[in-house]
Amino acid sequence: MEKQIENIAGQNSGWRGSSDVWLRAAYDALLETGVDGVKIQPLAKRLGLSRTSFYWFFKDRKELLDALITLWRHKNTGNLIKQTNAYAETISEAMLNVIDCWLMPDLFDAKFEFAVRSWSAQSPAVLAEIELADQQRLDALTSLFERFGLDATMADVRARTVYLVQIGYISMQSNEDLATRMARIPGYVETFCGQAPKQNELSRFYARHNFVP
Structure with missing residues (x-):
């Protein structure tokens, strides 16, 4: 699972997390609570990262x-x-x-x-x-x-x-x-x-x- 996420979403980028880390968190949230749980602020909290870190890897939630x-x-x-x-x-x-x-x-x-x-x-x-x-x-x-x-x-x-x-x-x-x-x-x-x-x-x-x- 982790390898596929990395291949699709990109490479590690240091303290801000990485695209694959954010995608993994989104995957976990989707399975646990459904799509309504896949939101930037809750994911940032889950990861212990700032909300702005998300925007280094994805343009928006969509x-x-x-x-x-x-x-x-x-x-x-x-x-x-x-x-x-x-x-x-x-x-x-x-x-x-x-x-x-x-x-x-x-x-x-x-x-x-x-x-x-x-x-x-x-x-x-x-x-x-x-x-x-x-x-x-x-x-x-x-x-x-x-x-x-x-x-x-x-x-x-x-x-x-x-x-x-x-x-x-x-x-x-x-x-x-x-x-x-x-x-x-x-x-x-x-x-x-x-x-x-x-x-x-x-x-x-x-x-x-x-x-x-």
Whole structure:
């Protein structure tokens, strides 16, 4: 998370803080209290910096909020699309690559997703960003299924099944423990793809999540 913030917002600039420090504080405030908590004076207090320090890095609050949306777009949509294109020999392996997103916050930040979706309820501009992201993600998932031979209609239906289930998890703030989630993964893959994952595919998946079944 910190590295992505630094890449998007800039480099450290001494005692005034840095653009990435201010953006990190804004991210934390968004997750804790919603967008109404992302204001310059409270952030300055949180950081122990002067309010004027903010203006060395951002023109105004809107520019900071735009930086948050950019971070969210790069992290959640960018990484999900990347995972749909990851190498896989079978459709079930491809789906496990996507499911990595739901288990690895560095790939897909579910709390950030919930916060941005909540924010969209009071901002038409953010709602438009959400709608664009939803379509891009669905298009990527649809393309995944098409690569493995499904026709356009069924690829679209399966993509929506995958995506809407996960958005449901996020919207409901579901809090399964890892063992419960992992026990359900083979069934989800079979439901989404019509093909159960092979044992060697599951073994590789479990290994990269440091899970021992």
